[in-house]
Amino acid sequence: MNNLTKALMEELTVEYVKVGPLQIPESVVISWVILAIVTIGSILLTRNLKVDHISKRQAVLEMAYLAGTNFFEGLLGEKGRRYVPYLMTVAIYIAFSNLIGVFGVKPPTKDLDVTAALALMSIVLIEGAGIRARGGVGFFKSLAAPTPVMTPMNILEIAIRPTSLCMRLFGNVLGAFVIMELIKLVVPVFVPAVFSLYFDLFDGLIQTYVFVFLTSLFMKETMGGED
Template sequence: MEEIASELKAMLNVDTAFTIPVLGGIEIAESVVITWVVMAVMLLFAICMTRNLKVENPGKRQLILETCVTGLQNMVKGIIGEEGKQYVEYLVTVIVFIGISNIIGLFGMKPPTKDLNVTAGLAVMSIILIEYAGIHAKGTKKWLHSFAEPVAIIAPLNVLEIFIRPLSLCMRLFGNVLGAFVVMELLKMIMPAILPIPFSLYFDVFDGLIQAYVFVFLTGLFIKEAVE
């Protein structure tokens, strides 16, 4: 039992992949390195798929690409509305990034979203984008005024929301992925073959994609609220 606990703890720990020997050593976490892998995969996919696109008679490859890209864009646009069109591309990037990050456990890598740094980074980006969208759409004065709506007395709560929203986004994603990771590691310890398959389908694939969708859905919703 002790052994399992210590092993699990070792698995849960976010290792330092390497240290850059400047400024007293900058520790680069494993999750960041895996993020690079995900980025490389996405970039390669994008470059390979967008080679010689045609206006007329698109090939199968191009049709699949167009369906995927426009489908995701339309999905996000449906959440965010017409006013937030310029944020669609970022949100699509994020949903694909989180989706790949969450299911990368299938390929034997630790999901980067298991690291609080990554989910916190995503959440910080989200809240910056939300508030930026609010300021961009309404102007600074109106944006500040929107904290005192519908009545001035709830202004502290609205200000608090600036911190609560990213915190909930960050922790939801982190908790889900970490929990799924723990469950999967335990299952793999009990029985490495067959048994993890259905659980992996649920925890890695289903839950991973759902969490990616939820993250983007909530961010989109907040942006929509901010620009209205």
């Protein structure tokens, strides 16, 4: 168990990379690498797209884009269409951040600061969408729904939402690491490799889905989707 405790503390410790006179968190540097890979990959994949004579590459890209767009529009409705590009971008970033562990790189989502930043960005979007949909007066009136007595609870909910998004993503990613370390202690050969594949691939994609799904649901509720 001492080895598990040591490994856990190492995972929770924020490493820094020296860039000139600056000390930059490792998670930030890895995020830059992910963004560079995604950007370059997007440029290469979207070159020479045509309206006619569609290639297999273009057909796959269009299918993926339509699947993502239909998924989020189905959750958000017509009023939330403008927010779909942001949600798809966040989904791509979190997915790559979780999957990068396959290559032996520490995922940025194991850094609580990264998950907190993602949650804060989402809650700003959620409340901003509510204000845009309801108007300033309508949004503040919604804080007193269904009765003025609930106002403190509704305001508290605004603070709880980003906390739940942050801790759910961070906790699940870290929890997968703890389970893997326990499996290595009990069965050190072969089995850990199978479970590692599951946690690094399948579970990472599940956490991506949960994060953007909850963000979409919160947005729909704030915009008045329950009406």
